[in-house]
Amino acid sequence: MNTRTHLAALAAAVCAGLAGAAWAGDVVCLEAESAIEVTAPMLRTDIAFPPDGKSSAVLASSSGGRYLEIPEGAGKPPEAGGDATIEFTLDQAGTYTLWCRVWWLDGCGNSLGIAINGGKDFTFGQDATYKKWHWVRSPPRLEQLMLSAGKHTLKLMNREDGIAIDQILLTVNPRFIPVGIEKPTPQPKPATPTTP
Numbered sequence: 001m002n003t004r005t006h007l008a009a010l011a012a013a014v015c016a017g018l019a020g021a022a023w024a025g026d027v028v029c030l031e032a033e034s035a036i037e038v039t040a041p042m043l044r045t046d047i048a049f050p051p052d053g054k055s056s057a058v059l060a061s062s063s064g065g066r067y068l069e070i071p072e073g074a075g076k077p078p079e080a081g082g083d084a085t086i087e088f089t090l091d092q093a094g095t096y097t098l099w100c101r102v103w104w105l106d107g108c109g110n111s112l113g114i115a116i117n118g119g120k121d122f123t124f125g126q127d128a129t130y131k132k133w134h135w136v137r138s139p140p141r142l143e144q145l146m147l148s149a150g151k152h153t154l155k156l157m158n159r160e161d162g163i164a165i166d167q168i169l170l171t172v173n174p175r176f177i178p179v180g181i182e183k184p185t186p187q188p189k190p191a192t193p194t195t196p
């Protein structure tokens with residue numbers, strides 16, 4: 001390898017390294033069960049207290065063994081409400097794609113409503129993959145997902161019972177596709193009040 005070829009190879013390696021390094025800030029992954037507020041019949045499921053009707057395999061194959069769930073038979077609006085609010089912080093402004101790792105019972109339990117920062121809610125899901133954890137993507141270029149840097153809230157709302165949500169992922173990279181369990185992104189801890 002002559003010097004010029006060597007430098008070209010080195011430059012390519014540096015560029016590849018930089019591209020890889022840029023990924024970390026492009027993707028924010030949250031555990032659904034990290035919600036600051038959960039109202040019934042939405043509930044936080046814990047592998048230590050398995051609910052009736054769910055196999056241990058579903059629990060064991062969730063990230064952290066915990067997720068949010070609206071059990072089958074809990075009801076749907078207008079008879080039943082139920083929601084969960086999750087706080088998250090973004091390092092950069094952009095048009096985000098939202099992914100959720102979900103478990104749907106069937107065609108009558110395969111969607112939820114999502115509202116960002118108290119804005120207009122949109123329907124998420126409606127795909128036909130049932131009884132297994134899988135990632136579902138939001139419709140592209142949603143106005144609600146044009147987000148500034150800083151703190152935001154995401155509200156998951158009951159639309160149909162028989163659903164579960166394990167992880168939530170936001171990315172500015174439209175080509176990013178989550179696979180399996182993604183590593184949760186550490187979120188800033190809320191400021192603790194100082195004692196006088």
Ligand SMILES: [Ca+2]
Nearest residue numbers: 063066067166
């Ligand atoms: Ca989880």
